[in-house]
Amino acid sequence: MSIPKQKLFLGLAVAGALVFPATHAFAASVFTDEQATEGQKFYDTQCAMCHGAALLGPDAPALVGREVMQNFDTAHGLFSFIVSAMPPQAPGALDEEVYVDILAYILEANGAVGGDVELTANEDELRAINLAAVTSEAPVATVDDEAAAAPEASAVPQAYTWGKTLPSIEPEEQEASGVPQAYTWGTTLPSID
Amino acid sequence: MIKFTLKSALALALSTSALIGVANAQGVRENYAPVTNDMVLDPPASEWISWRGTIDNQGFSSLDQINRETVDSLQLAWAWPMADVGLQETAPLMHDGVLFLQTNNNIVQALDARSGDLIWEYRPALAQIPAEWGYQNYQSRRQKNSIALYEDTVVLTTVDARIIVLDATNGKVLREVQAFDYNVGYSYTVGPIVVNGTIISAISGCSISGTAGGCYVVAHDFETLEEQWRFNTLDDPSNPEQQASWGDVPPENRWGGTPWATGSYDPRTNTTFWGVGMPAPYAALVRGSEDGDTLYTNSTLALDADTGELKWYYQHLPRDDWDLDSPFERVxxxxxxxxxxxxxxxSVPGKNGIFFALDRDTGEYLWSQETVYQNSVSRIDEDGTVHTNEDLMLKALGEEVLICTSVSGGKLWQAGAYSPLTQRFYVPLTEACNVVEATQTEFTAGNATGSMRFGPRVLPEGITEAGLVEAIQVGTTRDEDGGWKVRQRPSMTSSLLTTGGGLVIGGDAGRYVKAWDQETGEVLWEQRLNAPVGGSPMTYELDGEQYLVVPTGFSAAASSISSAFPEIPLPSGTGNSVFVFKLPNSDS
Structure with missing residues (x-):
């Protein structure tokens, strides 16, 4: 497998110029430790039989991982799915508070840290929570934070467009992992945000 | 692009070969009659020796002891728990009195087809991948289809991308090859066909990050396991049209194109037919292919079985924007x-449920017909040009559209069956839509490249029944009045079987196995079992008695849309099993 080197070098060179919309600059914790603790209890009895004790499946899709968080996009994206479709043997049958607690636990399992703010089922609030941002341990960018650190150089290949300015991507330092990326990775795509 | 060398293949083979010795083989089946090549091409009516019974993928058995008049008298002959949990999508085979049953993690069991008693069991030691490769762990460790029987062997494709040839009499490994590199994401999820001394298989896992640029139908010599040819569904330098169809996107940034349903074979023209899945990333916005058709995704491929040379292709869904694969059975x-x-x-080749009839010698489009509600295709011209619905293509991150069918189908791996008695093709389908939103994700090892959020599956507006069995009249032109539709609340979860007894047999998320009248769609028999009916029901005859085998178990086709029929709760236990029915024995 090979990726043209120029793509890698281009990506490393421009990654520092990433600009992030304000909605993706969520720094604060978004749930309490108590919610996550309760959520784990419910997860273990309602979800783990398929999604696994480590939230990695394999009998149902993994619920932890950078790609998982980025694909669900916002807390609303994840919450709206589980509240209507899970658990499959009784979809939507749990109390709303239970779903919220389970959501808190999934966020915690993805690296988010609990705090004083209580997570609720309010759709607007959930939509404002960018999952990749709140589950990242990296410094959080704002719209003004245009000077994010460039990722470390690495010999591994990246996407054809790696490193070009992209919206909606939280600013964690992007170590070149050797994993190929989408053709449009690093480019600015239109967004309705 | 991926370059997989013989050296690396040998290294991988050696790394796992030391583990293979732990495979079990408890018993021996004496005097096993080999499956000859002639049998593969024309199987005995009493047996079921390939995924769909015959290598044309019809899913039809001419057996007629169980028929419209007798089916209501079926009784349980025996049952058997499968050897592993997890999604249950198995396709049992029967030859010479032995029922071969593959379950998750490539466990193969040989059972006495009369009694269900175990003859031997084979458990491979599979290569482990990191737990963090969550998508690969989930996606690869589900065996959708089948094993293959050839001569006195069982040919097995594995989740760690090996081809293993077992002794059919005792389950011992005769030979194996590491066909692809599981470390980059490749896995086999569908079984091979074996014909004319060649194993033809197709690799899966091609939407996993490390597999960029290469997804293959591949042929190996049955005796030596040497690779004979491979066809790349994502990169065909010999076809400028294919190259141009990805726009500026180079092979290194192309994913998908997985042929994840076992192909068919026509001995008259020595052609093997395979369907190909969607492109990834799923949305053209993120994929970067703009208005390109992204060949050969969502296409039918007609390949010369000796050389792998492409004879023709037909694309059923160009510019897929919503993960609506078109890889399913070509009949x-x-x-x-x-x-x-x-x-x-x-075929109903794709998740959007549209039926297609093609001339298989030329690839010429003949006609098509919609089944379930779908809004992904706006029209199909008389010359077969498919117009994908541009209005629903994602134009911005954060934009949400409701696409029908859903990522779970419509149609999925559950195969339809053709009956020569009625000249109809019977298809199990699900009515469903979902919201999609393009996302941007940084790809990580062992994980997916789809870059899309899928909302929960919902019924289309105005539809209250998720399940649909549709009979489509087959001919060179569409018969507006042919066929029938039967709807029901729970989703369809198994492949269908057609028989000479005039029956269509399959099952649903409500744990019912049913027999429909091929002519009318009337339900002639139903039996409630322990779990959603799954896999591919099949039938065989021994000692003058016809048996009906019905797999059940954990079903994504049930769980993904269970909110549409909450009055029918799914079991939380997996229950993976086979139930075997026959008519009362007049001697007893």
């Missing part, structure tokens, strides 16, 4: 019309 049907034999390929 070969000969029709007599006006004193002439027409050689057709019929």
């Amino acid at each position: 070969l049907v000969d029709i007599e019309e006006n004193g002439e034999t027409r050689h057709l390929l019929v």
Whole structure:
């Protein structure tokens, strides 16, 4: 497998110029430790039989991982799915508070840290929570934070467009992992945000 | 692009070969009659020796002891728990009195087909991948289809991308090859066909990050396991049209194109037919292919079985924007019309549920017909040009559209069946839509490249029944009045079986196995079992008695849309099993 080197070098060179919309600059914790603790209890009895004790499946899709968080996009994206479709043997049958607690636990399992703010089922609030941002341990960018650190150089290949300015991507330092990326990775795509 | 060398293949083979010795083989089946090549091409009516019974993928058995009049008298002959949990999508085979049953993690069991008693069991030591490779762990460790029987062997494709040839009499490994590199994401999720001394298989996992640029139908010599040819569904330098169809996106940034349903074979023209899945990333916005058709995704491929050379292709869904794969079973049907034999390929190839009839010698489009509600295709011209619905293509991150069918189908791996008695193709379908939103994700090892959020599956507006069995009249032109539709609340979860007894047999998320009348769609028999009916029901005859095998178990086709029929709760236990029915024995 090979990726043209120029793509890698281009990506490393421009990654520092990433600009992030304000909605993706969520720094604060978004749930309490108590919610996550309760959520784990419910997860273990309602979800783990398929999604696994480590939230990695394999009998149902993994619920932890950078790609998982980025694909669900916002807390609303994840919450709206589980509240209507899970658990499959009784979809939507749990109390709303239970779903919220389970959501808190999934966020915690993805690296988010609990705090004083209580997570609720309010759709607007959930939509404002960018999952990749709140589950990242990296410094959080704002719209003004245009000077994010460039990722470390690495010999591994990246996407054809790696490193070009992209919206909606939280600013964690992007170590070149050797994993190929989408053709449009690093480019600015239109967004309705 | 991926370059997989013989050296690396040997290294991988050696790394796992030391583990293979732990495979079990408890018993021996004496005097096993080999499956000859002639049998593969024309199986005994009493047996079921390939995924769909015959290598034309029709899913039809001519057995007729269990028929419209007798089916209501079926009784349980025996049952058996499968050897592993997890999604249950198995396709049992029967030859010479032995029922071969593959379950998750490539466990193969040989059972006495009369009694269900175990003869031998094979458990491979599979290569482990990091737990963090969550998508690969989930996606690869589900065996959708089948094993293959050839001569005195069982040919097995594995989740760690090996081809293993077992001794059919005792389950011992005769030989194996590391066909692809599981470390980059490749896995086998569908079984091979074996014909004319060649194993033809197709690799899966091609939407996993490390597999960029290469997804293959591949042929190996049955005796030596040497690779004979491979066809790349994502990169065909010999076809400028294919290259141009990805726009500026180079092979290194192309994913998908997985042929994840076992192909069919036509000995008349020595052609093997395979369906190909969607492109990834799923949305053109993120994929970067703009208005390109992204060949050969969502296409039917007709390949020369000796060389892998492409004879023709037909694309069922260009510019897929919503993960609506079109890889499903390609069924070969000969029709007599006006004193002439027409050689057709019929299929509901894609998740959007549209039926297609093609001339299988030329790839010429003949006609098509919608089944479930869908809004992904706006029209299909008379020349077969498919117009994908541009209005629903994602134009911005954060934009949400409701696409029908859903990522779970419509149609999925559950195969339809053709009956020569009625010249109809019977298809299990699900009515469903979902919201999609393009996302941007940084790809990580062992994980997916789809870059899309899928909302929960919901019924289309105005539809209250998720399940649909549709009978489609097959011919060179569409018969507006042919066929029938039968709807029900729970989703369909198994492949269908057609029989000479005039029956269509399959099952649903509500744990019912049912027999429908091929002519009318009337339910002639139903039996409630322990779990959603799954896998591919099949039938065989021994000692003058016809048996019906019905797999059940954990079903994504049930769980993904269970909110549409909450009055029918799914079991939380997996219950993966086979139930075997036959008519009361007049001697007893």
